[in-house]
Every structure is written in C-alpha cells, then in structure tokens.
Amino acid sequence: MKNDKSLFKYTMDIKNEYIKKSPPLSKTLYDGKINVIHNALGTHHFISRVQGNKLKAKNEIRVASMFKSVPQDFLEMIVVHELAHFKEKEHNKAFYKLCEHMQASYHQVEFDLRLYLTHVDLYGKIKEWS
Secondary structure, eight states: OOSHHHHHHHHHHHHHHHOTTSOOOOEEEEETTOOTTTSOSEEEEEEEEEETTEEEEEEEEEEEGGGGGSOHHHHHHHHHHHHHTTTOOSSSHHHHHHHHHHOTTHHHHHHHHHHHHHHHHHHOOOGGGO
C-alpha cells in the first residue's frame, strides 16, 4: 500500500469483512505529520458538521507515512486498531477482543512493531524494508 488510494481500498476490505455495521469510512490516508516515536502510529477522527438542518458525519483514518515501507502485518495492525475505534472508543477488553477478531496475531504484531520502532529510534530504519 504505497499510496492513499490503495490504503483506502485495503482499509475498506478489512472493514467490510469484519465490521460492516460500523459507521461509513470517508477517508483513509497517509499523514507525514504523525510522529510515530513520540506520538501515535495512526489516528481516527469523527467529524460532525451541521449543514442546513442536517448533521453530516465523516470518519477518517490517518496512518503515519513511515508505514508505506514496512511489512504488511504492521500496517494491518494499525488499520485494525483504528477501525476498532469506530465500534469501541476506549482501549478496553472489548476493543482488544475486536482487534484480535480482525487480526488473530494482533498482540504479537503490536509487540513486534514496538520493537521495530525502538530500533528505528535508536539506529534508524532497517535497510531491507525500505
């Protein structure tokens, strides 16, 4: 998933397979402003606006740009995590159960990703993944 269009399709495929009844997703894109070492891996946004007498809702997922060049399991974990927030707002038992439902190895991949990010912080990117 090297561009926003393919990331959106990838996200929609996962959403449609596991959480069809969640609110519709307006946009999924890579965001170069997300600092993964000191901030977040991805973000989700619930945007509501009043247009006339109607309330318009938009749901967006933004993924840190560095995830364009990592193993697919890492990207899947981030997408699964952000999608789970559309059904479960808090990081609680139900949230993590939903994450595991969408990606059976969710906890292991999250651990591996944290190790990778520690390596990036200390030594820089792993060359073979770039």
